[in-house]
Amino acid sequence: GAVVSQHPSWVICKSGTSVKIECRSLDFQATTMFWYRQFPKQSLMLMATSNEGSKATYEQGVEKDKFLINHASLTLSTLTVTSAHPEDSSFYICSAGGLGEQFFGPGTRLTVL
Amino acid sequence: AQSVSQHNHHVILSEAASLELGCNYSYGGTVNLFWYVQYPGQHLQLLLKYFSGDPLVKGIKGFEAEFIKSKFSFNLRKPSVQWSDTAEYFCAVNDIAGNMLTFGGGTRLMVKP
Numbered sequence: 268g269a270v271v272s273q274h275p276s277w278v279i280c281k282s283g284t285s286v287k288i289e290c291r292s293l294d295f296q297a298t299t300m301f302w303y304r305q306f307p308k309q310s311l312m313l314m315a316t317s318n319e320g321s322k323a324t325y326e327q328g329v330e331k332d333k334f335l336i337n338h339a340s341l342t343l344s345t346l347t348v349t350s351a352h353p354e355d356s357s358f359y360i361c362s363a364g365g366l367g368e369q370f371f372g373p374g375t376r377l378t379v380l
Numbered sequence: 381a382q383s384v385s386q387h388n389h390h391v392i393l394s395e396a397a398s399l400e401l402g403c404n405y406s407y408g409g410t411v412n413l414f415w416y417v418q419y420p421g422q423h424l425q426l427l428l429k430y431f432s433g434d435p436l437v438k439g440i441k442g443f444e445a446e447f448i449k450s451k452f453s454f455n456l457r458k459p460s461v462q463w464s465d466t467a468e469y470f471c472a473v474n475d476i477a478g479n480m481l482t483f484g485g486g487t488r489l490m491v492k493p
Binding site (some may be wrong): 301307308360362371 | 395411414416422423425426429470473474480482483484485486488
C-alpha cells in the first residue's frame with residue numbers, strides 16, 4: 268500500500284510556541300490530505316481537509332488561525348499549531364489517498380507544557 | 381451528513397473466543413466501508429474494506445466483515461481471537477463521491493491469554 272510519513276513523531280514544547288507538523292505522501296501524489304486529532308482513548312476527529320494549491324477546509328469548531336494548514340505540493344501538507352497551549356496536547360494524524368481509500372501517517376504526539 | 385456508530389466501546393474476550401463488533405452508519409447514498417485497527421502505540425492500519433460486490437469481505441489476520449445494506453451495518457467478525465488481536469478497532473465510512481472518512485467512536489478489544 269501507499270506510504271504516508273509524518274515528522275516529527277513526538278514533540279514537546281513550551282506554552283506559547285508554535286509547532287509545525289509535516290505530512291508526506293512518499294510514493295504517490297495527493298491533491299487532498301486530511302488532518303485528524305485523536306485524544307486519549309477517543310476516536311479520530313477530522314480537523315480539516317488540505318487541498319493542494321488552495322485554502323484548507325476546516326471542520327466546525329476548529330480554529331483556522333490556530334491550526335494553519337499549508338499544502339504546498341502534491342506530496343506535502345503541513346499543520347502549524349500556533350501559540351500552543353496545554354489543551355492542544357494531542358495526537359495529530361494525517362492521511363492521504365484517493366479512490367475511496369485513505370492511507371494514514373503514523374501520527375505526531377504533541378505535548379505542550 | 382454521514383455518521384458512524386460503534387455500540388461496543390470495550391470488549392474483553394478470552395483467547396479462542398469468537399468476536400463480533402458492531403458498526404452502523406447513517407447515510408442516504410452509496411458508501412465505501414472500512415475497518416481499521418490501531419495496535420497499542422502504533423498507527424492506524426487497514427483491516428478490510430468494502431466498495432462493491434460480495435457483501436462478505438475478508439481481510440487480513442482472519443478478519444471478515446459483512447455489509448448488510450438493509451440494516452446499514454458492517455459488522456466485523458473473527459471466529460477465534462488471539463492475544464495479539466488486542467487493539468482498538470475503528471469502523472469508517474465515506475461516500476463514493478469524496479474521500480473524507482467518518483469514523484466511529486472505536487472499540488477497545490482486550491484478549492486475555
